[in-house]
Amino acid sequence: MDFHGFEQINFSFEGHDAILVKPKAPDAQRNVALKTEYFGAFPNTEIELLKRGFHVAYVRSTNRWATPADCAMKARFIEYIAKEYGLRDQVVTVGMSCGGAFAVNLAGFYPERVLCMYLDAPVLSFFSCPAEMGSGRLPGGWENEFLKAYPEVRDKADLFNLDAHPMCRIPSLIEHRIPFVMTYGPEDATVPYAENGALLAEKYGRTDIPHLVIARPLTGHHPHGLNDPTPVIDFILKFAE
Numbered sequence: 001m002d003f004h005g006f007e008q009i010n011f012s013f014e015g016h017d018a019i020l021v022k023p024k025a026p027d028a029q030r031n032v033a034l035k036t037e038y039f040g041a042f043p044n045t046e047i048e049l050l051k052r053g054f055h056v057a058y059v060r061s062t063n064r065w066a067t068p069a070d071c072a073m074k075a076r077f078i079e080y081i082a083k084e085y086g087l088r089d090q091v092v093t094v095g096m097s098c099g100g101a102f103a104v105n106l107a108g109f110y111p112e113r114v115l116c117m118y119l120d121a122p123v124l125s126f127f128s129c130p131a132e133m134g135s136g137r138l139p140g141g142w143e144n145e146f147l148k149a150y151p152e153v154r155d156k157a158d159l160f161n162l163d164a165h166p167m168c169r170i171p172s173l174i175e176h177r178i179p180f181v182m183t184y185g186p187e188d189a190t191v192p193y194a195e196n197g198a199l200l201a202e203k204y205g206r207t208d209i210p211h212l213v214i215a216r217p218l219t220g221h222h223p224h225g226l227n228d229p230t231p232v233i234d235f236i237l238k239f240a241e
Contacts, residue, residue: 004043006050013077017060020081021046027053031115031240034078034091036106037064037099042224045094045118048233054240057081057091063149065126066101068109068164074102075110089113092236096120096224097191101166104200108169111176116239118232119182119200120224121191124167128195131156136192167199174203179210181235183226185219210238 001008007022019039031054033046039058046056059077061070082089092115095103100122107114128134130141133156147153153162173180182201184193191197197213204211212235216226226232 003040003056004047004050006047006056013059013080014073016062016073016077018077019056019058020085021050021056023050023053023055025053026055027240029240030087031055032057032078032081032087032091033236034058034074034093035099036074036093036095036102037061038096042096042120044225044227045229045232048229049092049236052233052237054092055081055085055087061102063145064098064102065130065146065149066098066105066123066164066166067149068105071102071106071109074106075113078110078113088115090115092240093117093119095122097221098123100124100197104166104169104173105164107176107178108166108172111172111178114178116178116236117180118236119180119197121184121188121193121221122166122182122197122200123191124165124196124199126162126165127156127159129191131159133159134192134195136190136195138190170200170203173200174207174209177209179235179239180204181212181214181232183214183216183224183232185216185221187218187220190221210235 003021009020035058093103100119129136130138
């Protein structure tokens, strides 16, 4: 198969659909960008990384709410493709929206598997999205998806005892000094920046850990990414040598 002019390999990993896209000329480090959710959506960054010699990988989750079980599966997937295809066993995560929740939880639980993170409008607080206890709105996300992903959660009060909020991983990210670049839309009414991405930016702002936050002027939750991903690419390349 073909992904924007690059060879795409489809296979199965532990019963999950998986994809690996090969660059035309791999870089010396055999770097990997892991799209944590929504493969093929808003692909500007992945296409540019492929041009720079990165492989792009993806494995389908059982749900989109960054459960510990799915994060563990993704960590095993990183190890598998590293051994099977001779790739680096640390990845750059590309996490958009709920994919950002995956990127942060994966890096927090398995910091040895993540070089740096690219996040766009990431879900960091399940209070905000999908529980709608703030200003965010995701119709049906709570009843139709989240409660099935987290059967231990019976009502919104149980969120106070849930450790799987991505924001709970921030101390681990800081302890392991994992860099991030983040983009967001100031008009986002689905995953409001003040209730999500800002939590990460504020904590990192008190440290000397490299991070970069870029607002997408006059945009909401979509479109994800930047029309010109150069600032994101430049940041990633600093940590992929």
